[in-house]
Amino acid sequence: MHQTFDAALGINLLHANQAGANHNREHFDEWGITCLNIMSSPGAGKTALLEKTLATLSDELKIAVIEGDMTTELDADRLRQYNVPVIAINTGRSCHLDSKMVAGGLHQFVHNYNPEEFDLVLVENVGNLVCPAEFEVGEHGKVALLSVTEGEDKPLKYPVMFQEADCLLITKLDLAPYVDVNIDQIIANVRQMNPTVTIIPVSAKTGEGLDQWFDWVRQCQRSQSQSLSLQLPHTHTHTHTHTHPAILEQV
Amino acid sequence: MHETDMTRALLNTISDWWDAQPDRPVIEKVHLIVGQFTCVEPVSLQFAFEVQTRDTFLQGAELVIQETPLIAYCHACQQEYRPEYGLQYACPTCHAPMEDIRSGRELKIDRIEYSPQPATR
Numbered sequence: 443m444h445q446t447f448d449a450a451l452g453i454n455l456l457h458a459n460q461a462g463a464n465h466n467r468e469h470f471d472e473w474g475i476t477c478l479n480i481m482s483s484p485g486a487g488k489t490a491l492l493e494k495t496l497a498t499l500s501d502e503l504k505i506a507v508i509e510g511d512m513t514t515e516l517d518a519d520r521l522r523q524y525n526v527p528v529i530a531i532n533t534g535r536s537c538h539l540d541s542k543m544v545a546g547g548l549h550q551f552v553h554n555y556n557p558e559e560f561d562l563v564l565v566e567n568v569g570n571l572v573c574p575a576e577f578e579v580g581e582h583g584k585v586a587l588l589s590v591t592e593g594e595d596k597p598l599k600y601p602v603m604f605q606e607a608d609c610l611l612i613t614k615l616d617l618a619p620y621v622d623v624n625i626d627q628i629i630a631n632v633r634q635m636n637p638t639v640t641i642i643p644v645s646a647k648t649g650e651g652l653d654q655w656f657d658w659v660r661q662c663q664r665s666q667s668q669s670l671s672l673q674l675p676h677t678h679t680h681t682h683t684h685t686h687p688a689i690l691e692q693v
Numbered sequence: 694m695h696e697t698d699m700t701r702a703l704l705n706t707i708s709d710w711w712d713a714q715p716d717r718p719v720i721e722k723v724h725l726i727v728g729q730f731t732c733v734e735p736v737s738l739q740f741a742f743e744v745q746t747r748d749t750f751l752q753g754a755e756l757v758i759q760e761t762p763l764i765a766y767c768h769a770c771q772q773e774y775r776p777e778y779g780l781q782y783a784c785p786t787c788h789a790p791m792e793d794i795r796s797g798r799e800l801k802i803d804r805i806e807y808s809p810q811p812a813t814r
Contacts, residue, residue: 458706538698637790
């Protein structure tokens with residue numbers, strides 16, 4: 443006789459990824475690092491933004507970059523000029539970073555540097571407006587970029603990314619006069635689903651708006667490190683003793 | 694392509710459950726709840742599931758997907774409404790932003806139907 447049983451699970455499909463993301467975040471917290479996950483479609487200007495960010499902020503904050511948007515080392519090489527550690531993750535054909543890949547990157551990072559000396563880790567995600575929004579990597583904040591050339595309707599068509607973002611940068615502002623774009627409309631479309639997001643129009647080329655972005659990053663890093671120090675006394679020893687076998691295979 | 698990765702995440706989660714079962718049962722059906730306000734396309738997910746479970750412990754298992762619509766609640770109007778995905782998310786009555794999503798964000802493995810391993814003789 444064929445007997446069938448039923449197990450009620452009710453677990454999130456992304457349970458395994460979420461557990462890994464929480465684990466990464468525990469490490470960041472332990473090291474006193476703020477982590478930002480930077481996401482956009484391909485070509486919106488993530489790497490250009492990072493270049494400007496490193497050029498200005500690496501004097502005052504100790505920064506490392508986890509570079510996922512690549513099948514080559516091209517982007518990573520562009521960023522290494524700023525004398526910050528750039529951990530390149532070869533994502534292969536994957537369309538987003540997941541928490542396991544970032545854990546692999548963190549292992550490389552702690553192998554070569556003392557993480558406690560760092561303030562900020564910037565994760566450059568794979569260029570894609572869809573999936574990165576669903577896969578947390580252990581970040582404290584999500585930053586989305588939308589370039590003026592992509593059109594006002596993108597937040598409506600790819601709402602999850604824009605709904606999840608803590609900061610939205612409208613990039614390539616210098617091109618706005620040449621491409622029939624209504625920036626107020628972009629902002630209104632985003633506000634429909636995310637009324638609290640910080641929206642900053644910027645141009646990495648002319649520098650417009652970048653000071654506001656730098657301030658946002660500073661503020662984010664400051665409030666994160668303050669909230670960590672408020673959790674004192676931090677007396678527990680780190681209890682997990684796993685060997686990270688699956689992660690090390692990737693490195 | 695992203696359904697491939699989503700399926701991998703699904704398989705990892707089911708595999709964790711299966712490994713924790715002492716008798717490693719035969720999984721017959723996996724019931725998913727997939728909301729409209731997620732990055733998952735059910736048809737692509739079905740296809741990816743079929744391909745990626747070949748020659749695994751899930752070979753032959755059926756994926757049953759229940760879709761849930763996007764429903765938001767407007768606190769100003771004190772009523773639920775259905776945003777038009779891709780067009781309009783704010784409340785159609787008072788235009789307040791969509792802040793409280795009541796349905797549509799689900800990406801859940803609801804339940805698993807399984808039978809005991811056939812006894813080897």
